[in-house]
Amino acid sequence: MKTIQPVAIWSGGTTKSGTVFNLYVISDNLSTAANFYYSISSQNTDGSIASMLAQGNLTMTGAEYDAYQTNQYAWDWGATQLGLTITGDYTPPSTQAVAPQNP
16 A cells, blocks of 8 residues: 545545545556556544545556566556545555553
């Protein structure tokens, strides 16, 4: 997952801010095309994922597929297709409790 510059998305009758971009390859024929599933989600105040606001599929073909050699290329390509700006890697908040220190 990647963090993105906030994007306004109409969801459930209100406009919400999408700040997390997810992209998974769902098929790749290793020759001419790859299909990706994407989602854009909002975050809670603690940084955890709140709700999915948008989702869909993207298909990479032609010269773009020929240039597809790394995961970073796929991330950048997907963000460009959707008009998103990646700002960094998403790091979920820690859910581990900190053990009390003995004096």
